[in-house]
Amino acid sequence: MVSQRTRVLRGVPYLLAALPSSMAALLAPFVLIVAALAIVIGGAGLLLVPLGLLVLRGWTDLNRLWAGSVLRAPVPLRFRPLRGGVFGWWRTQLTDPTTYRDLLWLPVQVVLGLPLGLFTLVLVMFPFASVIGMFFWWVPDNYGMSLVPDIPITDWKTAFGTGLPALLLSSAMIWWLVPPLAHGWAWVNRAVLDRSGTEQLEERVDELTETRAGAIDSHGAELRRIERDLHDGTQAKLVSIALRLGIARQTLRDEPETAAALLKEASEGTEAAMGELRTIVRTIYPPILSDRGLIGALRSLVADSGVPAHADLEEVGPLPAAVEAAAYFVVSEALTNVAKHAEANFAVVKVRLTGDRLDVEVTDNGKGGIDETRGSGVNGIRRRVAALDGTTTVLSPPGGPTSILVELPCAR
DSSP, X not given: OOOHHHHHHHHHHHHHHHHHHHHHHHHHHHHHHHHHHHHHHOTTHHHHHHHHHXXXXXXXXXXXXXXXXXXXXXXXXXXXXXXXXXHHHHHHHHHOHHHHHHHHHHHHIIIIIHHHHHHHHHHHHHHHHHHHHHHSTTSGGXXXXXXXXXXXXXXXXXXXXXXXXXXXXXXXXXXXXXXXXXXXXXHHHHHHHSXXXXXXXXXXXXXXXXXXXXXXXXXXXXXXXXXXXXXXIIHHHHHHHHHHHHHHHHHTTTOHHHHHHHHHXXXXXHHHHHHHHHHHHHHHXXXXXXXXXXXXXXXXXXXTOSSOEEEEXXXXXXXXXXXXXXXXXXXXXXXXXXXXXXXXXXXXXXXXXXXXXXXXXXXXXXXXXXXXXXXXXXXXHHHHHHTTTOEEEEEOOTTOOEEEEEEEEOOO
């Protein structure tokens, strides 16, 4: 919960920044027009226009970040990447809807930002003027000043009679008026600078297409792994068992000792094959999830961890099987990575249910610096989570600590 004081301290500079920003917005169209004219006069405009739009992009991105911090809801920065030299820049910028949102933002900044910035400046300066009026009215250059129209300050009684109410009123206005004004101005900026509903839908379709392709690839790799494990491991053992049983049946009457040895070997092979089958089944859906539930299964993982680990687990109740399996494998893979690569001596596993989202976080105090391009296991976590339309956030600065946060949708 953000305090009122934080809202004020965050809102005042945000509103004051609208003043210089709107003044610059007044000049921006003239700069772009001059750059466009330079195209007709000479070739310099071919470079100046995309550079001007690039500066505008950085400017509006700064306002997106600031508006997102005030609203506590990030405004995405979704420009198309610039490629192909100057003409590639032209093509990209002229076909990017975000460019036109930025240009639309300029008049909005002037029409609304300028008066809003001026009002905030006056509002912020008035407490200082009140203090000066109360204590420094007697200075020769200030003699005859007034905080209230038609009431000049000529003595201490008038100074405090007008200055103190002005100070209290202006301070109260700053305290109660600035936060909603800042919130409203941030909302306007987001409304202009954020993506349209159609663009968000297109991005969502692209994301789902990408995650679906990743899920299909992951599913295919998983099927190939299971087939390989069954073919090279379990099937080979079963063939060996069948051969031993066949030979034992043929030698049972004439060589009972040989038959007994073969039967013993077949029995041992059967146990080994059953063990492999149980291992393969666990990689598909761990039976422990059915026996103990997600929290019980995670406690078992933490207890068997290769490094000392602490379980901070919130009871989440029954969840979809796919979500439970994903959470289990995420923790299993993360703890395995910690034991193998992190050089850590402690890890923490946290699980929280927030609304219709399951948050799973694994943190360690190791060396950090996870490199996902070198097969760290994080790519497998990302693919498994993305298949369920979840998100994975990895924070692993060199020197540590490392934190892997997974958010899984789990509407029930």
